Amino acid sequence: MRQHRIPRLVIGAPRGRSGKTTVTMAVLAALVHGYGLAVQPFKKGPDFIDPGWLTRVAGRPCRNLDGFLFSRRDIYRHFVRHSLDADLAVVEGAMGLFDGVDLEGSGSTAEIAKIIKAPVVLVVDATRMTRSVAALVQGFMHFDPQLHVAGVILNQVARARHERMLREAVRRYCGLPVLGVIPKGKRLTIPDRHLGLVPPGERDELLEVIPEIARVARECLDMEALLEVAGSAPPLEVPEDLAGRPAARPAGGPAIGVIRDRAFSFYYPENLEALEEAGARLVYIDALRDTVLPGVDALYIGGGFPEVLAPQLEANEGLRADIRRAVEEGLPVYAECGGLMYLGRRITWQGKSYRMCGALPYDVLMEDRPCGHGYEVVEVVGENPYFPVGGVIKGHEFHHSRLEGVGSGLRYAFRVLRGYGIDGRHDGLVYKNVLAAYNHLHALSVPSWARALVERAARRL
Known part of the structure; x- marks a missing residue:
C-alpha cells in the first residue's frame, strides 16, 4: 500500500x-x-x-x-x-x-x-x-x-x-x-x-x-x-x-425516479451513487412542481418534511394521482419515512389534514414528541420485493409521526429488534412492489439494497 x-x-x-x-x-x-x-x-x-x-x-x-x-x-x-x-x-x-x-x-x-x-x-x-x-x-x-x-x-x-x-x-x-x-x-x-x-x-x-x-x-x-x-x-x-480511477458506470439501465425537492431531501449521496453503480439512470422529480410522473421503471422516495409542505404536496393532484395509479400497476417503489408518509391517504399536522397520494391505506398523524428516534435494527420476516427473508438490516429512524387506520391489504416485512418502527414491533409495509418503512438505510451498510431495486426495475424494461 x-x-x-x-x-x-x-x-x-x-x-x-x-x-x-x-x-x-x-x-x-x-x-x-x-x-x-x-x-x-x-x-x-x-x-x-x-x-x-x-x-x-x-x-x-x-x-x-x-x-x-x-x-x-x-x-x-x-x-x-x-x-x-x-x-x-x-x-x-x-x-x-x-x-x-x-x-x-x-x-x-x-x-x-x-x-x-x-x-x-x-x-x-x-x-x-x-x-x-x-x-x-x-x-x-x-x-x-x-x-x-x-x-x-x-x-x-x-x-x-x-x-x-x-x-x-x-x-x-x-x-x-x-x-x-x-x-x-x-x-x-x-x-x-x-x-x-x-x-x-x-x-x-x-x-x-x-x-x-x-x-x-x-x-x-x-x-x-x-x-x-x-x-x-x-x-x-x-x-x-482505491488508488486508481473509479470504474466506469454501466449505461442503458433502467430509469429510477428519485423524488428530491424541498419536501424530500434526506438522501445519502452513497445511496444515489450505489443505484447508478448498479446500472440505474436517475431521474429527479419535484413533488411540488412536476405535475406528471415521468416514464420511470422504479421510484425511490426518501425522507424529509412532507408535513411542512403538505399544502403544496396536496395541491399537486396530478402527480399524486399518477403515483397512485403506478403503484396499482406494479411500479417498484422504495420509500423511507417521509416517503412512507407521502404514500398514505393523508397527513394531519397542527390541526389540519392534507391529502397525499392515497397509494397505501393508512393515515399519518404528527405528534409533538418523537415516536421513533435513534438506531433501528430489523429482521426481515415477510416476503417483499427487495430483501430476502432472514436478513438483518441496520438503519436509523427519527420521526414525529405515527400511522392510523392501517388497511388489511398491507403486510409487514420487518420485525423490529431495536427501535420503534411503525408500532414498536413492526416496520416495512408491503403492497404489490412497494416497500415503505420508517427505517433509513445506508448503502454502505446494506449493499444488496441498490442491486435489488435496480434488478426489480430492470424487469420492466
Missing part, C-alpha cells in the same frame, strides 16, 4: 448543542472561500440536515461516518476514498466526544477520530464558566490516552475579561492552543425545529447566513493554527483498490 498525507480535523465537543455544526461551517467557509482549498466534509452519525449545510458551504457532498452502521474497515476506506482528491478533510462530530451506543463508547466521535488517526479540536460552550474550563478540557485530554485533543475553540464567550480568563486557564493548566474565540450572540444561528436544523434547501433566505458565518470565521478563528493542527495528522495507507 502507498501512503498519502491527508490533512484532517475532527471537531468534537463535551456535549451536544455546543456549536459544533456552526463552528464546522465556519471552518469550512474560511478554508474554501478564504484559502481556496478543496475541503471534504464528513459528519459523524446518521444525519441528513447537518450534512446538507456542510455540503452547501464546502461545495462537495458531505459524507457520513458511523460506527454502528459501518465496520471500522468501511469507515477507514470511506474516509480515504473521498479525501484523496481534497486538500483537507473536516469531520463534524455528534453529541459529546465520547458518547456512543454503550459504556465503551462504541460508535462515538472519539472512536471515529482514532480510526482515521485525526487530531480533535474541542468546541467548548463557555457560558457561565471561567477557570473550570481547564478542568473540563483536561478531562477530555486524558480520558482516552489514544486520542489526540490538539486544541480548543471557545464558544459563547461573553466579553473581553471573560475571554482573557478562559484563554489563560487553558494555557496554564492544559498547555493547549486556543484556536478560536466566538463571542456570545446570534451571528451563527441557524433556525431549527422538531427534527433539528431547518434544511438549507427548504427556504432560499436561510442561505444568507453562510456569508455571515464566513465573516465570523475570519474574525474569530485562528485559521493558520487550525491548518497546522490538520497538517500534523500522520499519513494514511491507501488500499490498492
Whole structure:
C-alpha cells in the first residue's frame, strides 16, 4: 500500500448543542472561500440536515461516518476514498466526544477520530464558566490516552475579561492552543425545529447566513493554527483498490425516479451513487412542481418534511394521482419515512389534514414528541420485493409521526429488534412492489439494497 498525507480535523465537543455544526461551517467557509482549498466534509452519525449545510458551504457532498452502521474497515476506506482528491478533510462530530451506543463508547466521535488517526479540536460552550474550563478540557485530554485533543475553540464567550480568563486557564493548566474565540450572540444561528436544523434547501433566505458565518470565521478563528493542527495528522495507507480511477458506470439501465425537492431531501449521496453503480439512470422529480410522473421503471422516495409542505404536496393532484395509479400497476417503489408518509391517504399536522397520494391505506398523524428516534435494527420476516427473508438490516429512524387506520391489504416485512418502527414491533409495509418503512438505510451498510431495486426495475424494461 502507498501512503498519502491527508490533512484532517475532527471537531468534537463535551456535549451536544455546543456549536459544533456552526463552528464546522465556519471552518469550512474560511478554508474554501478564504484559502481556496478543496475541503471534504464528513459528519459523524446518521444525519441528513447537518450534512446538507456542510455540503452547501464546502461545495462537495458531505459524507457520513458511523460506527454502528459501518465496520471500522468501511469507515477507514470511506474516509480515504473521498479525501484523496481534497486538500483537507473536516469531520463534524455528534453529541459529546465520547458518547456512543454503550459504556465503551462504541460508535462515538472519539472512536471515529482514532480510526482515521485525526487530531480533535474541542468546541467548548463557555457560558457561565471561567477557570473550570481547564478542568473540563483536561478531562477530555486524558480520558482516552489514544486520542489526540490538539486544541480548543471557545464558544459563547461573553466579553473581553471573560475571554482573557478562559484563554489563560487553558494555557496554564492544559498547555493547549486556543484556536478560536466566538463571542456570545446570534451571528451563527441557524433556525431549527422538531427534527433539528431547518434544511438549507427548504427556504432560499436561510442561505444568507453562510456569508455571515464566513465573516465570523475570519474574525474569530485562528485559521493558520487550525491548518497546522490538520497538517500534523500522520499519513494514511491507501488500499490498492482505491488508488486508481473509479470504474466506469454501466449505461442503458433502467430509469429510477428519485423524488428530491424541498419536501424530500434526506438522501445519502452513497445511496444515489450505489443505484447508478448498479446500472440505474436517475431521474429527479419535484413533488411540488412536476405535475406528471415521468416514464420511470422504479421510484425511490426518501425522507424529509412532507408535513411542512403538505399544502403544496396536496395541491399537486396530478402527480399524486399518477403515483397512485403506478403503484396499482406494479411500479417498484422504495420509500423511507417521509416517503412512507407521502404514500398514505393523508397527513394531519397542527390541526389540519392534507391529502397525499392515497397509494397505501393508512393515515399519518404528527405528534409533538418523537415516536421513533435513534438506531433501528430489523429482521426481515415477510416476503417483499427487495430483501430476502432472514436478513438483518441496520438503519436509523427519527420521526414525529405515527400511522392510523392501517388497511388489511398491507403486510409487514420487518420485525423490529431495536427501535420503534411503525408500532414498536413492526416496520416495512408491503403492497404489490412497494416497500415503505420508517427505517433509513445506508448503502454502505446494506449493499444488496441498490442491486435489488435496480434488478426489480430492470424487469420492466
